[in-house]
């Protein structure tokens with residue numbers, strides 16, 4: 363801008379630039395879904411009038427800082443009417459103008475849509491989607507944290523930013539949630555998500571008013587695991603059983619002549635590894651079986667370590683009626699797999715339990 367050059371070139375000596383007539387500044391073509399609108403000119407003649415509607419706030423921003431916010435009304439811009447403008451007075455732009463970005467912020471309720479994938483606390487993948495409602499509660503904070511730093515002024519940029527912010531926080535929430543709560547009690551889960559996400563929204567000047575899950579889906583291959591969890595079987599137990607089963611299947615394939623196991627496959631699932639140190643003082647009868655699993659050529663049955671479905675510790679001696687670690691009652695399928703006392707079928711092989 364020419365003015366800039368003159369201003370910087372002649373400094374305070376040139377402060378008598380005139381010819382800037384006061385103007386009317388208002389957000390004319392706002393639609394209900396616009397979040398902000400930036401007045402396009404940063405050079406503002408003193409004495410201009412800013413019109414702020416009931417559902418708007420006008421934020422004065424410059425050089426990474428919010429100077430002040432105007433509420434509803436007609437405001438004539440001078441330092442008497444609007445004291446915070448003192449901070450924007452600078453000599454070398456001349457006496458008739460100052461420089462600021464005026465950002466109008468819509469404080470009406472806004473809607474965002476979300477959708478994504480995450481894992482529950484039981485490591486069950488879920489697809490979810492829904493809507494959330496929010497409003498700008500602190501326009502200055504919102505401009506400072508979201509709008510200003512990266513000059514996000516378009517609806518698309520802001521929608522995108524807020525949606526991914528929402529989604530990141532929601533995925534953290536889901537990873538701490540049980541599939542039982544998400545799937546069986548979606549309405550409650552929505553309420554809890556709204557409560558948990560309120561704080562991070564506060565931190566960027568937004569009030570999160572509502573979250574509504576419209577769909578939560580579990581891929582078909584995980585429905586069985588979900589069924590077991592609904593029955594009250596512990597998540598750690600199911601993860602262990604499934605890992606063990608997959609590993610056993612992989613070994614079978616290899617033994618059948620496949621080359622599935624390349625040199626790179628050295629990881630042994632934790633379910634097949636020797637029990638953790640605190641379990642070592644248990645009768646040693648299970649230890650050889652666990653160690654043998656390390657050779658990766660034994661039948662899956664030999665590699666099986668009975669892990670308590672309640673506390674996750676191992677090994678529970680074959681046939682034991684109670685877990686030696688937590689004392690809960692357990693039972694056994696005809697193939698020697700451990701199961702929770704209330705289970706009707708073996709989670710590993712599906713045998714009927716009595």
Ligand SMILES: [Zn+2]
Nearest residue numbers: 670673685688
């Ligand atoms: Zn136990």
Ligand SMILES: [Zn+2]
Nearest residue numbers: 695699708711
């Ligand atoms: Zn079984």
